[in-house]
Amino acid sequence: MSGRGPATSAGAPSSGGGRGRGKGRGRGGKGRGRGAGDNSKPGNNDKPNSKKGDKKGGRGSGNRRNRGRGRGKAEPSDSSDKKQAVVSPEEKKAEEERIKKEEEDKALAEAEAKRLAEIQAEVDRRAKLQKEYDTSVNTAIDTLEQYANTSKLHSEIRSQLDPSTGALTQERKDFEKKKGKSDLKKCTAFVKKIKAGTYPTTEELSRPNSSIKSLNLTRYVEEVAAALLEPATKVKQSDVPGMTMVCVEMHRRYDSFLGALVPGLMAEINGKGNDGLPRRICFRLLTEFLLHGVLTDPKPIVKVVNDAAGVPSVEGKDYAVSDANLIVTLAKCGGNEILGVVPKSIQCELNKLKREVDGKGEGALILLETSTPASEEAKEGEAKPSVEISAPFQVTLSTKLRDKAQATIELFNANVPFSHAVAPNITSTLHKHCIGAYQSLANSYVSTHVRLGKLEKRCEQDRLLQGTLSEAREKGLADARSLMESLTKTVQTLSEALDVTVPVLKEESAEESEESTKGIELWTKSGVDGDEKLGSFDDEETRSFYCDVPDLLSIKPPALLGINPTDLEAQKEKNSRKYGNGDENVELGDIAAEVEVGDETMAKDDDVVDDKDDDKDINGSEAKDDVTEENKDTPHYKLMVLLEQELPETSRREAIDELADRFCSNHGSNRKSRKRLYETLFLVPRTRLDLLPYYSRFACIMDRVYSDSTLVEELERQMHGQAIHKKNQNIESRLRTVRYVGELTKFRVAPPMVALRGLRRCIEDFSGNNIDVACCLLESCGRYLYRTKHTHAKISELNLDERHVSMITSAFMMVNPPAQSGRQEKEVPPLEAYLRYLTMSRLDADEKTVAFVSKQIQRLPWSDPSIDCGALVCKYMLKACRKGRYRATKAVGMLAMNLKRTKPEVPARLVDDTLEEIQWFIEHPSFRDSQRTLVSARLLGELYTHGAIPSSIIFDQLLHILNYGHDIPDALRHASENQELFAPRGNISQTIIEDEEL
Structure with missing residues (x-):
């Protein structure tokens, strides 16, 4: 560090435009200052040489042009001009919070x-x-x-x-005094308007200046009546009210009008008029006249109804309705005033x-309560729904x-019940005729529906056979449908007007449909219960046993089986017709065919020819047997072992198939051996009924290879022969025979007609042993025949002591057992399912498991107000005691004690529910709930054992059980209450002192 002055620390902040001073020699003599708040840290746009300068004594981070010896002012760096101000962590956090708040506000706004x-x-x-x-x-x-x-x-x-009151006569006199206008032009115009079908409305007639009120039509009464009877246009039902009011006003003023109009109406109804008005319109006018009082005599209407309804001359017979439209008109117009019946829709x-x-009803009644009657709410009188x-x-x-x-x-x-246009006796008569006509039409309605269904099926068969229908058939079908539509409309209208029930149309049953079918039929497998893939059997294992039979013709060489190519093809074709491919349904022709009995003479001749060769072999083998006591390699010995030792001991499907394979490979080509096999199959011991299915499977395998089996013929002959001898000692043999036939029927070796003929023979004499035989036959193959389409109709067409009734019932249940629907599991929410798993599957009476379950229960959403976790936990804890294992009661007690500190509501609820259940059983004793109540009592004891409840609850409940249901004398009650029962005194427990007199 000698020779170098102190340099500005890289980490020391300087003012925004400050200068960095430094002393030293050589490089790093001058350093550049940093901006305000800028810390020189690695990664903040610092160059590597800045660190190096710091370590070696003041090497500045400025550019090289300003580096040197001595002291100097540090000028701002060029990079600082381009650099943006660094955001502080507080500002960054505030920005994140602002963005988060905006997102929350946006989500809240969307919600x-x-x-x-x-x-x-x-x-x-x-x-x-x-x-x-x-x-x-x-x-x-x-x-x-x-x-x-x-x-x-x-x-x-x-x-x-009403003429009896005199008001009508007085009104006519008043009208005559007024002297209305007799203008020819206006009167003629009025008549023309009536003839054109323009009838005035009720409002127009009520006006003072209406044509009828202002004109004097005395000379035109007959013309007006004729205009009404012979209008220029077609009259509709909607025109009848206007015509009626015109007739009312005309009758009110002119006495001769009714006499000019009614005969013409009756002539039209009876078919003797000029074909002006339809019969329905005329009869409705008469009915309206009776309702309005224009016609006071109901005899014309009664006569018309009698003719239209076809009233029988003898009481109790059916009505022969000739004109249903008139009956409908009376029922619709008459209503309560004539027939005394309010229509169903009005009711x-x-x-x-x-x-x-x-x-x-559907609406909730709202009564507005107001402070004063003059309030605005009372004036409005309306209520706004929530x-x-x-x-x-x-x-x-x-x-x-x-x-x-x-x-x-x-x-x-006030009006409808008291408005009557005719006398009560006329009302009852007309109502009776209308009801009788309705019943006749209803019967015709039902029968026409049945006939139409049959006609449609017949036409459908013709379409399948011929490709199209003839014109006559098409027209007949169209007419039948039109008639059915008309009857439907008539019956429904009468049902509504007379307030009666419409008859229910019954569809044709499946059995009737099968019996009525002819020609080509498309089988959709409807009407036969069971799975389509299983065919006539109940499960896959049974179906496989009776249908999946090995086909030796396709896996064995024909030469080994002793069959030439011509016979091979014929046998395959026969198998295809008789057995089909796999388990598919075969045609009725071969299934229901009779047992073909061949030419016995030809069969005997063939047997004689073949028997010679067989005799040679057998004689040769017998000679060898004489020479050697027992040679186990001879075919005769092997066949004897197979038939007498191995075959009776076979009780498995694979073993019987293996025996059939061995027989066909080693002995099948020999006719004598096959004959001996059929004799062995026929002579089944009557006590070995368990062998019948396996022997039948063996016979089925042989029948698919060789066509000379006589087993079915012998069994049928024996079955009918045994039926002739009605002895009790041969009942077991008869049962064996029919059961054998039933097994062969299910293997399709025996045609169904063999079993059906035997069943018919027993039913013809349905008594004694025949009942046992018939029931045994049905138990053996009845279910198969019932579920096979071609025999379903016959087997379904099937009074006695209790034993026979029970046997018939048992056989019927074997054939057609009741449908068993699968158990539907209750779907529960995931939370309840998890609770069920914890309490009923996972919970056990050990501390580790109880602790785990307790922790899992504490993790439930207890804070969610929409889920009552306490009630759910208590519910499944009780269920675990009732439906779980025996040790579950102890485990529930331990779990309740564990939850008492963190979730005290759980043991409280559990105790309350347990006590309530015990109380319910005490008040409503039932044998059904006894075990459940014992579980509750045991749970109460476990809760006390683990310290979840005090002993006072136990003793109170015990005393309540002992005292419930009978009265306790007051003296005994006071004596018991005054003494402390469970307070020990000197190691001696005080006893209850009872009064000797009690």
Whole structure:
């Protein structure tokens, strides 16, 4: 350091424009000053030589031009001009906080906007629901008002036109005194207007200057009647009210008008008129005349109804409806005033309004409470529904709408029940005829539906067979559908008007559909239960046993099997028809075919030819047996061992397949050996029923290779032969035979008709042993036949002592057991699922496990107000005691004690729930809940053992159990209360002193 002056430290800050001084020789004599607040640290734009200068005694960090000896002023560096001011950590932190706050404000604004949008959507939805509700209530009010006002109007007009009161006669006299205008032009114009179908409305007729009121139409009465009967245009149903009011006003003023009009209407109805008005319009006019009091005699209407409904001459017979349109017209127009029945729709609207007014409907009744009657709220009379999202929404019935509905109900009750246009006996007669006609039409409606379904299926079959339908068939189908539509409309209209129930149309069952099918049929596997892949079996293992049979023709050489190529192809074709490919369904032709019995003579001849060779072999082997006592290498001995020793001991699928393979390879080419095999398969011991499935599988393998099997023929012959001899001693043999036939049927070796014929023979004489045989046959192959499409219909078409009834029931349950739905597991939230795992699976009565479970429970979201963790924990702790392991009760007690310090609510809840459950059982004793209550009592004891509850709770509960359900004498109660039961005195416990008299 000699010769060098002190230099400015690189780490010392200098003022903003300050200078750095330094002494020294050579390099580093001058140093440049740093800006304000700038610390010279590595990485802050310092060059490496600055550090070097610092270490060697004042080597400056300035440029080389200013370096030198001596003292000098340090000038600012060029790099300092380009350098930006460095941000302090406080400013950087403040900037980060500002950005974070802006993001939070933005997120809050978005959340608020989303919340407001949800609120607005909810408000719109509620407003829409409220509007729909108000509209429905207003519609009901309008409907009832219109019906009640119409009934009221009819009553008023009837009272005005009633001849018995004399008001009608007086009104006619007053009209004659007025002397209306008899202007030819105006009267003719009025008649032409009526004939053109332009009828005045009710408002026009009520005016004082209306044509009917101002004109004198005495000379034109017949012309007006003729204009009504023969209009120039087609009259619609909507024109009838106007025509009716014209007739009412004409009848009010002219006595001869009704006599000129009614005969013409009756002639049109009876078909003797000029075909001016349709029958329905004419009959409706007559009905309206009766409702308005224009027509006082109901006999014409009763006569028309009798003819249209086809009233039977004998009581109890069906009605023969000839014109349903007239019945519909009377039912719709007559209503309560003629038939005494309020339409169903009107009753529904009335009941709806009553429920709403009583506060039992969809809307909540709102009653506005106001301080003074003159307040603004009382004037408005409206209530605004709540828009709180969390609050449940219910449409409201305002006071104004409620008052309107109440007034409508009162108007209806004041007019409709008391408005009658005819006498009660006429009402009952017409109502009876209408109901009878409806029942006749309803029966025709149901039968037409059935016939239409059959016709559609027949036409569909013709389409499949011929590709198209003939014109006659298409026309018949169209007419049938048109008739069905007309009947549907008529029945529904009458049902609504007469307030009766529409008959339910029944669809054709699957069995009837299968029986009625002919020709080509597309099988969709509907109507047969079970999985499609399993076919006629219940599970994959069973299906594999009966269907997955080895095909030796494809894995063995034909020469080894003793089959020539021609017979090989024929046998493969037969197998394809009979067994199909794998487990697929085969056609009905070969399945349901009868057992073919070949030409026995040809078979015997073939056997004789082949038997000669066989006899040579057998005789040769017998000669060898004579020479040597026992030669185990001969084919005869091997066949004997296979049939007599190995075959009866086979009880596995693989073993029976291996035996069949060995037989076909070693002995299959010999007809004598095959015959001996079939005899062995036939002579199964009646006590070895377990061998039948395996013997049947052996026979199935052989049947796929050789076509000379006689096993099915022999079994069928034996089955029918045993049925002839009705003896109890051969019941076991009969059961073995039918079970054998059933197994062969499932292997498709025996056609289903073999089993069905045996079943039919038993059912024809369904008594005694035949019941046992039939049940055994159904238990063996009934389920298979039921689930096979081609035999499903026959097997499903299937009174006695208790034993036979139970056997039939057992057989039926084997064939068609009830469907068992899989157990549905309850879906619980993840938190509850985890609690269930902790308490019911993980929890055990050791301290380590209890500590782990306790820690996990303490980590639950206890601070979340939406989740009641205490209740959930208590719930699953109780469940662990009830449904868990035996040691769970002790573990729950330990867990409750661990949680008492951190979560005291858990043991408190647990004790409360346990005591409540014990109390419930005491008050409602049930054998079903006894074990559950014992668990609760044990849990209470475990809680006391681990110190979770004091002993007072135990003793109080014990005394409560002992004292509950009976009265305690007062003397004994006082004696027990006055003594301290559990206070020891001198190592002697005091006892309860009872009164001897008690």
